[in-house]
Amino acid sequence: MRGGIAVLAAAAGVMVSAPSALADGAARGRVDYATSTQAYRVNTDQGDPFAKLFSFKLSDGKTLKLYCVEFGTNVRDDVDMLETPWNKYPDAGSPFNKNSAKINWVLHHGYPALGLDAVAAELAKQGVKVHDGLSEFEAITGTQAAAWHFSDGVNLDLKKPLKESDDANANADVSALYSYLIGDQNTGIGAQPKPALDIAGPKTEGKAGTKIGPFQVATNGTVTSLTTELPDGVKVTDADGKELKAADVKDGSKLFLDVPAGTKPGNGSFSLKATGELDTGRLFVAENYAKHPAQSLIVADSEKTEVAAKATASWSETPAAPSTTPPTTPGGAPSGGGELANTGVDAAVPFGIGGLLLGGGALMLLVNRRRGRA
Structure with a gap:
């Protein structure tokens, strides 16, 4: 080897492709x-x-x-x-x-x-x-x-x-x-593997008033940034509803979009960045x-190099709460569907007694009128 031969030292770590690239991706x-x-x-x-x-x-x-x-x-x-x-x-x-x-x-x-x-x-x-x-x-x-x-x-x-x-x-x-x-x-x-970052979310649609997700993070780097494009009130959280920052997100983390009830139908996204070593x-x-x-x-x-990933989701309006008022018949009376509380007394009994009392009163009135004529 001739004296002009040089020793070259470069980035410590892995045998992988670099970010600055030619048409075929080679640095x-x-x-x-x-x-x-x-x-x-x-x-x-x-x-x-x-x-x-x-x-x-x-x-x-x-x-x-x-x-x-x-x-x-x-x-x-x-x-x-x-x-x-x-x-x-x-x-x-x-x-x-x-x-x-x-x-x-x-x-x-x-x-x-x-x-x-x-x-x-x-x-x-x-x-x-x-x-x-x-x-x-x-x-x-x-x-x-x-x-x-x-x-x-x-x-x-x-x-x-x-x-x-x-x-x-x-x-x-x-x-x-x-x-x-x-x-x-x-x-x-x-x-060694090159720096990588991925966000996988099998469920990307939901209803306002729920959490959409999970979005699972996979990375061999360090997450350095979490940014959002979301309406007011919509947050990136963990499964318990705690709002997350970049420092909370690691390989394997599960993220959710917490969409409050009453939020107008729409969509949004969040992005992560991570740094790793080539x-x-x-x-x-x-x-x-x-x-x-x-x-x-x-x-x-x-x-050091940086990789990024983005996740999106959409939501519709909050589902209507089920009605607590029983439906009525055309005449306005409640139709079937509700049941009276069982007190141990036949519900028809009061109506029967009332009918007897009403009938007895009418009979007594008729008798008194006839006596007056006599």
Whole structure:
């Protein structure tokens, strides 16, 4: 490998598609030499290149940090690099293909996915103490060399890993980090899911005076925003009617639209936003690689991205309450349907007694009138 080969470090976490995209959804960008960090030149069994942490500018203006793989090819800053699935690596016979999980583990546990103190702490757990902490140059060099080991079968000279430095402490620290990253602790990390957010609501219609839902949230990120487009009085709540804020919503949360009685028929919606990490391990390969070959790059630090989802619902008027007044006959008397309370007395009895009393009074009046005539 020639000295111009660079080490690229980029977003820590997962091997997934990025948000800034080409027509096919692939992110694109270019190496920016001016803001890249060149560390030590190394001694290996395949050459003595410089280790570099490359800056990479995406077409949407964001910047990533990347290390390089594909050891025998030069890095170029005059061609666009496209994000590519790991199984589309340009060299089908490279160790990169069988060691992709190992490489991803290196990226997650090396620098800059972990800060300098965090990397030193990981070494301390293995009983290895670095000298006066771990410098950025040492961290870049050890991480890049470990990536090359798995991507191209490159082996670092552990006795004197640094070509142009006789600093014993720096040489020892680089060897220690490299040995840790390629050692037994490296159990591999597979592809990680990209940030996602979904709201599923099997019931999206209802009546005023009820709760419409549930709308179930599924996300692998952190919900940061809850906004609504709802009439006055309509709220996003939990099953108990408690109004919710963004901080209350998590993966698996069940949300409802609480529509008060008397609300005019209509519809409304609510939206969620969540942030997640596009993690280390994303692969960038030169556009039109066959015509313009350039060293492939892998992301070494995580990039935050935002995803959003929206749910809508509609409602009709409040259903009329059932009438408590019994229907009547045409004459105005109550018709069947209601029953008198059972007091143990036949309801017809009073009418019979009244009839007898009325009949007896009329008979007595008739008798008195006849006596008067006599």
